[in-house]
Amino acid sequence: MGSIGADSQITDLTLDDHACLTFGEREEYLDLTAAYIRDGLAEGLRVVWLSEEPQAAYAELDRRGLGLRHAGESGRMRIVAWQDGLLSGRQFALEDAMRWLRAQRDEAEQTHRGLRVAIDMGWALGPVQGVEQLPAFERQLAETLAGTRVSVLCQYDRERFDPVTLASVSAFHTRSVAAATYHDDPLLRICRQYAPPGIRLAGQIDSTAEESLALALAEVIRGDADVIVNMTELTFIDVACTRMILDCARSICPDRKVVLRCHPTISARFVLLGATDIAGVTVETADER
Amino acid sequence: MPYDSDEGFLGLVVPRVRAALHEGRRVLAVTCSRKLQLLADALGRDAGRIDSRIAASWYAHPQRTLAAYHEYARDLPTLIVGEPCWQGRTEREIREWIRYESVLNAALGAAPAIVVCLYDVRTAPAAALDYRAVTHPFLAGVYGEAVSEAFVEPHDLILDGDRRPLPDPTGQVTSVGFTAHELKRFRQAVADYAKAAGMERNLVASLVLSVSEIAANCVEHGAGHGMIRMWVTGRELVCEIADPGGVLDDPLPGYIPPEPESPRGYGLWISRQLCDLVEMRDDAGTLRVRLHMGLGGPLGG
Numbered sequence: 127m128g129s130i131g132a133d134s135q136i137t138d139l140t141l142d143d144h145a146c147l148t149f150g151e152r153e154e155y156l157d158l159t160a161a162y163i164r165d166g167l168a169e170g171l172r173v174v175w176l177s178e179e180p181q182a183a184y185a186e187l188d189r190r191g192l193g194l195r196h197a198g199e200s201g202r203m204r205i206v207a208w209q210d211g212l213l214s215g216r217q218f219a220l221e222d223a224m225r226w227l228r229a230q231r232d233e234a235e236q237t238h239r240g241l242r243v244a245i246d247m248g249w250a251l252g253p254v255q256g257v258e259q260l261p262a263f264e265r266q267l268a269e270t271l272a273g274t275r276v277s278v279l280c281q282y283d284r285e286r287f288d289p290v291t292l293a294s295v296s297a298f299h300t301r302s303v304a305a306a307t308y309h310d311d312p313l314l315r316i317c318r319q320y321a322p323p324g325i326r327l328a329g330q331i332d333s334t335a336e337e338s339l340a341l342a343l344a345e346v347i348r349g350d351a352d353v354i355v356n357m358t359e360l361t362f363i364d365v366a367c368t369r370m371i372l373d374c375a376r377s378i379c380p381d382r383k384v385v386l387r388c389h390p391t392i393s394a395r396f397v398l399l400g401a402t403d404i405a406g407v408t409v410e411t412a413d414e415r
Numbered sequence: 416m417p418y419d420s421d422e423g424f425l426g427l428v429v430p431r432v433r434a435a436l437h438e439g440r441r442v443l444a445v446t447c448s449r450k451l452q453l454l455a456d457a458l459g460r461d462a463g464r465i466d467s468r469i470a471a472s473w474y475a476h477p478q479r480t481l482a483a484y485h486e487y488a489r490d491l492p493t494l495i496v497g498e499p500c501w502q503g504r505t506e507r508e509i510r511e512w513i514r515y516e517s518v519l520n521a522a523l524g525a526a527p528a529i530v531v532c533l534y535d536v537r538t539a540p541a542a543a544l545d546y547r548a549v550t551h552p553f554l555a556g557v558y559g560e561a562v563s564e565a566f567v568e569p570h571d572l573i574l575d576g577d578r579r580p581l582p583d584p585t586g587q588v589t590s591v592g593f594t595a596h597e598l599k600r601f602r603q604a605v606a607d608y609a610k611a612a613g614m615e616r617n618l619v620a621s622l623v624l625s626v627s628e629i630a631a632n633c634v635e636h637g638a639g640h641g642m643i644r645m646w647v648t649g650r651e652l653v654c655e656i657a658d659p660g661g662v663l664d665d666p667l668p669g670y671i672p673p674e675p676e677s678p679r680g681y682g683l684w685i686s687r688q689l690c691d692l693v694e695m696r697d698d699a700g701t702l703r704v705r706l707h708m709g710l711g712g713p714l715g716g
Contacts, residue, residue: 313599330599330602332598332599332627332631333631333635334595334598362602362620362623362624362627364624364627364628364631365624365628365681365682365685366631366681369681372675376675390617391616391617391620391621394617395624395685398685398688399681399685400675
């Protein structure tokens with residue numbers, strides 16, 4: 127197991143990867159998880175997600191257009207509560223958790239091309255006994271996965287896990303995964319969105335961030351899929367940046383569709399500057415939080 | 416075009432609408448619902464071939480009306496028959512609607528449009544009637560049309576008060592300086608002030624964008640730094656951005672919708688779209704841009 131270098135993209139993961147996803151915000155976590163699940167299903171794998179609240183998790187995947195009804199009915203996709211896999215009540219027992227995981231692996235290898243497991247590691251932040259076995263759990267995962275057709279994505283909230291814990295588990299992973307980020311300061315974050323593909327802007331943007339926005343939009347233009355510009359967490363955008371996004375839309379529409387998703391005060395700006403005159407552009411107004 | 420009776424109104428409008436339809440023009444009529452009905456009755460079957468809008472909502476805000484006409488008329492040959500609402504307007508509003516009548520010439524200058532402006536001489540305010548010949552290149556009556564000798568090009572139009580210094584602020588004034596590096600903090604200061612004054616949330620967002628755009632102009636094209644002053648009079652918040660290196664180089668600043676590819680001119684245009692009134696003065700080398708925004712809610716507008 128070598129050291130972990132630059133971050134990988136969620137879309138680069140392969141069959142026996144044991145990847146460590148660190149995320150800074152919930153939206154990013156859900157987006158990357160959705161991409162991991164989507165790509166796994168597309169490859170014919172079975173997919174299991176261990177999550178705190180399975181019902182809410184299903185709803186989030188739905189909102190991202192995954193359309194899981196079929197995968198769920200055929201048993202290809204399951205979202206499992208921590209208590210139904212890793213934990214027994216408020217107790218984490220390493221052997222039980224590994225036994226559960228091996229059972230998942232064996233079942234999937236008989237019926238499917240392989241298995242993808244996403245594990246929200248938030249369980250280790252709760253009032254749970256046995257948390258100290260977390261590094262051992264990660265080590266055993268690494269040993270168990272090597273050479274199999276199973277990949278595991280361990281999901282760590284970097285705001286809530288302390289750096290020492292993150293450092294102690296990172297070495298057991300084959301890759302570290304994070305969202306591609308074009309701009310990150312206390313007032314603005316611009317990163318790639320994976321499911322559905324596009325970019326996401328959060329905070330306030332004005333012409334001082336023009337270069338980062340140009341970089342993000344250039345990557346959007348280079349792709350070939352429809353694009354969502356997710357601005358639901360954007361509270362301010364100036365005219366120059368609004369126009370840059372519209373210019374990008376003009377350059378790829380109507381061959382590709384562009385969805386501008388934002389709350390009402392921001393969507394009004396896009397409409398005023400002509401968004402609805404561009405064939406292929408949809409302005410989707412999200413509720414203000 | 417002046418008229419003083421329903422018959423006069425129909426006598427002016429119906430033949431022109433029929434001629435325009437015959438030429439294949441799109442026709443848009445904007446007046447009160449009663450006169451739209453009169454027109455529809457007189458046109459009979461042709462009534463279905465014209466677009467009608469009710470004046471009270473169409474003529475709510477001069478800059479937005481200019482943008483709406485520009486949008487309607489920019490591509491196809493068009494006849495527009497319009498009659499603004501003059502009743503209940505303040506002196507300041509009447510002045511801005513007179514200016515609108517003038518700027519409309521420039522806003523539609525490149526469009527293949529004929530515009531017929533109606534004036535009910537029984538109800539239109541004296542100032543509006545007085546300026547008819549100044550703001551329209553042609554005048555018409557029942558006996559035909561004539562070139563208006565008194566017409567003044569929109570960029571040369573000076574209305575009462577345009578040259579006067581802006582009145583001093585009243586009440587308590589809050590001042591904030593800004594430079595290129597502080598625009599975010601500065602936006603927050605404007606938002607906080609407007610919220611504390613009780614402004615509606617969506618109007619706060621519009622004000623913040625407008626102020627931000629004017630300040631960005633100052634940072635990019637003016638002195639690079641400036642000062643804003645904010646105060647409240649009645650149900651209106653006034654925000655003045657002073658740029659010690661600003662110049663007024665556009666004869667109709669922010670009035671004409673910029674083309675999508677145009678690199679400049681959007682900031683002031685959007686401010687005029689969003690704010691109730693934008694005033695500009697060159698004050699001994701300092702450009703002052705004053706934005707007026709109602710607080711909203713049941714008492715404001």
